[in-house]
Structures are given as C-alpha cells and as structure tokens.
Amino acid sequence: MNRRNTIKNIGLLTGGIYLLPYSCQSSSEIVYSNFPEIKTSEQAFVGQICNIILAEDSINFPTPEKRDQFVLTMINDCGSSKEISVLKEGIKYFKTNISSDHKINFHDLIDEEKNVFVETQFRSKTVLSEFLNLLKKYCVLHFETSENYLIQYLNFEFMPGRYLGRVAV
Amino acid sequence: MKSNTFDTIIIGAGMSGGWAAKEFTEKGFKTLLLERGPNVEHINDYPTTNTQPWEFKHRGRLTSKEIEDNPIVSSCYAFREDAKHFFVKDKEHPYGQVKPFDWIRGYQVGGKSIMWARQVQRWSTFDFEGPLRDGYAVDWPIRYRDLEEWYTYVERFVGVSGNKDGLDTLPDGAFLKPWESNVVEDYFSDQVKRHYTDRHVIYGRCAHLTESKQIFVQQGRGLCMSRKICQRGCPLGGYFNVNSTLIPWALKTGNLTLKPNSVVHSVIYDEAKQKAVGVRVIDSETKVSQDYFAKVIFVTASTLNTNLILLNSTSNRFPNGLGNDNGLLGKYIAFHNYRGTINAEYDGFQEFTTEGGKPTSHYIPRFRNVYKQETDFLRGYAAGFGARPMRETNRNGFGDKLKSNLLETKENGMWSINAHMMGETIPKETNQVSIDKEKKDSWGIPQINIDVDYDANDEKMINDFFEQFTEMFTKAGFKNIKINDNHRRPGNDIHEMGGVRMGKDPKTSLLNKWNQLHQCKNVFVSDGACMTSTSTQNPSLTFMAISARAANYAINEIKKGNL
Numbered sequence: 001m002n003r004r005n006t007i008k009n010i011g012l013l014t015g016g017i018y019l020l021p022y023s024c025q026s027s028s029e030i031v032y033s034n035f036p037e038i039k040t041s042e043q044a045f046v047g048q049i050c051n052i053i054l055a056e057d058s059i060n061f062p063t064p065e066k067r068d069q070f071v072l073t074m075i076n077d078c079g080s081s082k083e084i085s086v087l088k089e090g091i092k093y094f095k096t097n098i099s100s101d102h103k104i105n106f107h108d109l110i111d112e113e114k115n116v117f118v119e120t121q122f123r124s125k126t127v128l129s130e131f132l133n134l135l136k137k138y139c140v141l142h143f144e145t146s147e148n149y150l151i152q153y154l155n156f157e158f159m160p161g162r163y164l165g166r167v168a169v
Numbered sequence: 170m171k172s173n174t175f176d177t178i179i180i181g182a183g184m185s186g187g188w189a190a191k192e193f194t195e196k197g198f199k200t201l202l203l204e205r206g207p208n209v210e211h212i213n214d215y216p217t218t219n220t221q222p223w224e225f226k227h228r229g230r231l232t233s234k235e236i237e238d239n240p241i242v243s244s245c246y247a248f249r250e251d252a253k254h255f256f257v258k259d260k261e262h263p264y265g266q267v268k269p270f271d272w273i274r275g276y277q278v279g280g281k282s283i284m285w286a287r288q289v290q291r292w293s294t295f296d297f298e299g300p301l302r303d304g305y306a307v308d309w310p311i312r313y314r315d316l317e318e319w320y321t322y323v324e325r326f327v328g329v330s331g332n333k334d335g336l337d338t339l340p341d342g343a344f345l346k347p348w349e350s351n352v353v354e355d356y357f358s359d360q361v362k363r364h365y366t367d368r369h370v371i372y373g374r375c376a377h378l379t380e381s382k383q384i385f386v387q388q389g390r391g392l393c394m395s396r397k398i399c400q401r402g403c404p405l406g407g408y409f410n411v412n413s414t415l416i417p418w419a420l421k422t423g424n425l426t427l428k429p430n431s432v433v434h435s436v437i438y439d440e441a442k443q444k445a446v447g448v449r450v451i452d453s454e455t456k457v458s459q460d461y462f463a464k465v466i467f468v469t470a471s472t473l474n475t476n477l478i479l480l481n482s483t484s485n486r487f488p489n490g491l492g493n494d495n496g497l498l499g500k501y502i503a504f505h506n507y508r509g510t511i512n513a514e515y516d517g518f519q520e521f522t523t524e525g526g527k528p529t530s531h532y533i534p535r536f537r538n539v540y541k542q543e544t545d546f547l548r549g550y551a552a553g554f555g556a557r558p559m560r561e562t563n564r565n566g567f568g569d570k571l572k573s574n575l576l577e578t579k580e581n582g583m584w585s586i587n588a589h590m591m592g593e594t595i596p597k598e599t600n601q602v603s604i605d606k607e608k609k610d611s612w613g614i615p616q617i618n619i620d621v622d623y624d625a626n627d628e629k630m631i632n633d634f635f636e637q638f639t640e641m642f643t644k645a646g647f648k649n650i651k652i653n654d655n656h657r658r659p660g661n662d663i664h665e666m667g668g669v670r671m672g673k674d675p676k677t678s679l680l681n682k683w684n685q686l687h688q689c690k691n692v693f694v695s696d697g698a699c700m701t702s703t704s705t706q707n708p709s710l711t712f713m714a715i716s717a718r719a720a721n722y723a724i725n726e727i728k729k730g731n732l
C-alpha cells in the first residue's frame with residue numbers, strides 16, 4: 001500500500017509539474033487540433049467566460065484539470081462540427097462585432113457588468129447565446145463529474161459492496 | 170513436428186474455448202489454446218479498472234473521431250472511454266455486410282467474457298422443443314435433461330447469484346444468494362402475479378459472487394463489490410470472466426499451452442486418414458504460418474469466426490468447407506431481437522429509496538407461445554426490467570445561481586421504470602454467412618460476408634411486446650408510458666448464433682448431439698455456432714454447459730480409442 005501511495009504521489013507531483021506552466025498562464029500554448037487558430041489569449045478569454053457561467057471552486061470541488069481546459073478539450077475531441085463552429089463564431093463575435101453591436105468593450109467592463117451582459121445574451125437566441133450555452137453545457141458536465149459533487153451530492157460510491165432496496169427517506 | 174503436436178487443439182480463448190481448455194487440461198490432456206488476439210492477464214491487463222469517473226479525460230465519452238471511425242462498434246453500449254480497448258475497431262477487421270449487421274467483437278484472451286452482460290438464465294425443455302413444435306429450423310438432438318447436470322457443473326464453478334423461483338419456463342440452478350430487490354421491483358412482481366397466472370417478474374440471475382465458497386477461493390476470486398464497471402475487468406474477480414477463472418485454472422495443471430496472437434487459417438483435413446489432423450495458424454504479428462497437430466480439435470472461435478474457419482477449411486473431400494456435405498454450413502444464422510424498449514414513471518413509494526448498487530436487474534421469462542401456439546407470431550420474448558429513483562437537477566441560471574441550483578439536486582420521489590425485450594428470431598436458410606471470393610484480410614484469409622436480417626415475425630413480436638408491456642405497466646399503475654423501437658441492427662444484441670447447427674440428421678445439420686461434425690468426428694463445435702435455435706435467454710451459460718459436456722464426451726471417446 002505504501003509503495004502504491006508513493007508511486008501515486010510521484011505521479012501527482014509529476015502531473016503537477018506538467019500542469020504548472022498552464023496554471024501559471026505562462027507562454028506555453030495548448031493547440032487544439034480542431035481549432036488550432038484559437039490562441040492562448042482566446043483560450044484564456046474562454047476561461048473568463050466559463051468562470052462567469054460557473055466559477056471554478058478548487059477548494060470544495062477540485063478537478064484534475066482547469067475548467068476552460070476541460071471545456072475546450074471536450075469541444076475539440078467530442079464536440080460535433082456544429083459545436084466547433086459555434087465556439088469559433090462565438091470567439092470571433094466577441095472579438096469583432098461586440099463593440100459595434102452592443103456599444104461596449106467587453107474586456108473593459110467590470111465583473112458585474114460582464115455578468116449582466118452574459119445573462120442578457122443567454123436568452124438572446126443569437127450566435128452569442130449558442131456560444132454561451134455550449135460553454136455552459138461542458139462547464140456543468142465538468143462540475144457534475146467532479147469528485148466531491150459525485151460523492152457528496154449524487155451519492156456515488158466506487159465500491160459500495162451492498163445494495164439496499166428499501167431505504168427509508 | 171513433436172513440439173507442434175498436442176492431444177487437443179482449441180481455437181478461441183473465449184467462454185466456450187476456455188471451458189474446453191479447463192476440461193481437457195484437468196484430465197491430463199496436453200492442450201493448445203489458440204487465440205487470435207493478444208493476451209489479457211487477469212488484473213495486470215485491466216488498465217482502467219480502478220480509474221475514477223472524474224479521472225477520465227472525456228468523462229467516459231467517446232471522441233467524435235472514434236465514433237466516426239467506428240460506426241459499428243460504437244453502437245455497442247459498452248464501447249465507451251473506459252472499455253474501448255477490449256473491442257475490435259471497425260477498420261481493424263473489416264467484413265462484408267450484404268445487409269446491415271453490427272458485428273461486435275472482442276479479440277483477446279477472454280474474448281467478450283471481459284465485457285459481457287453477465288446474465289445467465291438456463292434454457293428449459295420448452296426452449297429445446299420449440300423447433301420441433303412449430304417446424305421451423307430442425308429439432309434439437311438434445312433436451313434440457315441432457316444439459317441439466319452441465320448447467321449445474323458450470324454454475325458451481327462460475328458462481329451464479331439467483332433465487333429459486335420454481336418456474337418450468339426457467340429452471341432453477343445452483344445459486345448463490347441474490348442481491349436485494351427494491352420496493353418497486355417487488356411491487357411490480359406482486360402486481361404481475363395478481364393480474365396474470367403465466368407471467369413472472371424475477372431476479373435476473375447473474376454471474377457474480379455474492380458468497381464465498383472454497384471453489385472461488387481456489388480460483389483466487391473475491392466477492393463482487395457492486396462497482397458496476399465490470400466491462401473494465403474486475404481486479405477482485407467478482408464477476409466471471411475467462412481470464413480470472415478458466416485460463417489460470419487450466420494453466421495451473423501444466424497441461425495448457427496458451428498461444429495468443431494466433432490467427433487460425435483453417436483446419437487441416439487428412440484425406441488418407443479421413444479425419445482432421447491439425448490447424449493452420451498465422452502469427453498475427455509476424456504473419457508467419459505454422460501448422461499444429463492434435464487428435465481432437467475444438468472450434469470455438471465465436472459464432473461467425475467459427476463459421477468462417479470451417480468454410481475456409483477446404484480439401485478434396487470437403488471442397489465447400491469442412492463437414493459441409495449438405496451445403497448448410499453458414500446458414501440458419503439467428504440472433505436476438507432487442508429492438509423494443511418501454512419506459513414509464515411511478516409515483517408510489519416516495520418514502521423509500523435505494524442505496525449502493527447491484528450488477529443485475531429483474532427478468533421476465535418468456536410467456537408467449539410456451540405451452541401452445543397462441544399468437545400470430547412464432548416463439549416469444551423475455552424481458553429485462555428495472556426501477557430506480559428519479560433525480561431532479563435544475564441546471565438553469567448561471568454563476569452563483571447555477572451553482573446553488575446544481576447543489577440542490579435531489580431525488581424527487583418518482584421512480585423511473587424500464588423494460589427491454591429479448592426476442593427469439595427464427596433461424597432461416599436465407600440468414601447466412603459466406604466467404605468472400607476476392608477480399609482477404611491482413612492475414613490472407615477470406616473476409617466473411619454477412620447476410621442477416623429481421624423478418625415479419627420479428628415485427629409482429631415487437632408490437633406484441635409493446636402491447637403486453639403497456640398493459641402490464643398500466644395495470645401496475647405506472648404513468649407516462651413510452652414505447653420505443655430503437656431499430657438496432659442485427660448483431661447489436663451480440664447474441665448471433667448458428668451456421669453450424671446441431672441436429673439428428675446429417676442431411677439437415679452439421680453437428681450431432683455431442684457437437685461433433687457429422688462428417689468429421691474429431692472436430693467439435695461448441696460455441697454459439699452450434700445453436701439450432703436461439704430461444705430468448707442470454708446464451709453464454711448454455712454455450713459453456715454445451716462446451717463442458719462436449720469436452721467430457723471427447724475425453725471419454727479418446728480414452729476408449731474412438732477418436
């Protein structure tokens with residue numbers, strides 16, 4: 001058991017070192033094969049939006065990867081071509097159209113203004129709403145498959161060793 | 170030549186081949202067990218067995234590319250991120266589909282026993298008598314009484330959890346204790362008993378260890394811990410697979426030579442000796458061909474591959490495939506009709522929930538056309554049945570509101586109800602496989618062409634399932650009943666059977682009652698290919714019982730000098 005724990009710890013340490021540059025927002029870049037044109041700054045922007053939709057809570061609901069990394073990985077690997085296109089269009093819209101259509105510079109908004117803007121756009125039935133709902137779908141999946149949520153809220157047990165069919169609520 | 174000579178050669182290290190290997194090696198016979206895929210060692214080769222759900226990169230999902238590249242295997246419920254490595258990918262081993270057929274395969278030591286559904290219901294007398302009664306297919310040369318002791322023999326080794334239900338349609342076996350039923354399963358069972366005399370809702374017997382016994386300790390297996398991720402391989406040996414039981418058991422005797430990565434090209438027939446003398450094998454990695462020799466050969470390569478091997482085993486005596494004098498080899502393939510599902514909700518028993526997990530569901534044995542023909546379709550269907558508490562999660566909002574909504578997830582007091590049919594399809598000559606005259610696989614072996622489809626009998630059976638289960642659900646007070654024809658393609662049930670059927674008459678069958686080829690007595694076929702009809706039960710237990718019986722017959726015949 002000790003040996004196994006040691007190996008596990010080495011693995012965690014190695015994983016930690018591996019993730020360090022990403023979590024420190026260094027210049028190292030993750031390239032997603034289905035949208036290689038989306039650069040680090042845009043990935044960080046996706047992270048910002050994800051954080052508005054459902055903020056990471058690494059203390060109470062830790063996950064093996066950061067939320068934006070998970071969301072982008074899922075869209076890249078498992079998303080349909082429509083989802084990939086919605087992601088690209090959404091990022092592009094924020095970059096090019098938002099000032100003219102909404103008379104704002106999103107990056108200059110304070111947090112509360114960003115929240116209000118996102119809330120409005122969720123219901124807008126536009127390319128932005130599709131984009132936000134796409135990110136939300138994977139943000140929620142990331143949260144709902146976190147260890148603590150599964151165990152504390154969905155009663156997940158890896159090795160229950162029993163089945164009780166008549167438990168009083 | 171001596172190092173290539175054995176007492177017995179068994180082709181295929183799945184359940185049927187595994188049982189033959191156990192029987193031969195235990196009785197002192199030097200046995201060569203050939204497997205076309207790689208070895209999978211119990212525990213060591215279960216790479217995801219202890220992976221937590223949050224540790225999977227895609228949280229269990231397949232990637233879009235995997236789905237696009239594998240339209241066939243990705244249709245299988247168990248081909249997911251956690252167990253995909255145990256399945257044959259579509260492009261690795263192509264085959265011809267005259268009609269759409271999802272051929273789900275597991276090429277490795279242990280075969281599909283690693284990822285199987287573990288349901289093990291015995292056949293009854295009614296199942297073996299089906300073809301005789303309605304005249305479709307041929308009469309089985311055996312009955313339940315011929316197999317009864319072998320069912321018991323297999324169950325005691327495998328470990329089967331079940332209830333003694335006392336039903337003539339589904340004989341009891343040597344059972345370990347069952348898991349608990351839940352309140353709604355019990356309720357539905359009572360309701361069905363109240364409204365029908367011929368229908369029963371029982372615990373689905375499954376190949377899981379719920380009690381420790383000496384035999385399981387000897388196998389090195391522990392109790393099932395209800396993890397419900399069996400398809401990844403169980404490090405505890407809590408469910409039966411070949412890798413944790415039959416292979417190590419046979420290896421321990423010192424009489425087994427296990428040869429993975431060995432693709433069988435054909436069985437070698439000696440014209441002078443008028444019997445099979447060996448097997449031609451191609452190394453899957455080096456592609457070097459090698460012959461092996463033995464007195465007795467068991468072909469248990471899984472239903473369709475067994476057909477392929479025999480069709481490809483041609484000689485002057487058997488130009489159309491080994492034992493194929495009547496031209497029926499590859500014909501009368503049948504499968505199970507899993508197209509009908511029905512879902513509902515129940516708003517009773519709000520004061521109860523469940524805790525933990527169990528690796529089985531409930532089971533409704535066949536009740537149509539059992540004692541007499543009573544419908545406008547032939548044979549019948551069994552059904553799986555399950556009930557579980559429903560959970561409600563509000564995913565509206567964003568930010569803090571979304572999070573607090575997610576944290577308020579709770580069971581809502583309702584129960585989700587589901588059932589799915591398992592229908593018998595009628596073996597027909599037109600449902601067949603053949604070898605392609607031009608296309609060959611990477612090892613120079615002809616590809617197989619599969620020409621199998623549903624028919625009008627299956628459509629009528631689906632409608633009857635919908636009608637009967639809607640009625641049963643309604644009588645039980647279930648609400649919001651929804652029927653669904655999932656239109657799954659043949660093969661997706663993973664219960665394909667036949668092509669080398671057993672029978673009494675060499676003119677209309679390939680195998681006798683001991684699973685010997687009528688025309689080549691030292692070749693036995695005891696996997697799904699031998700099945701004369703399919704009945705409704707999950708077939709693996711019957712394959713294993715037939716294999717153990719056939720192997721012991723062969724052993725006795727060798728001892729008598731008859732083989």
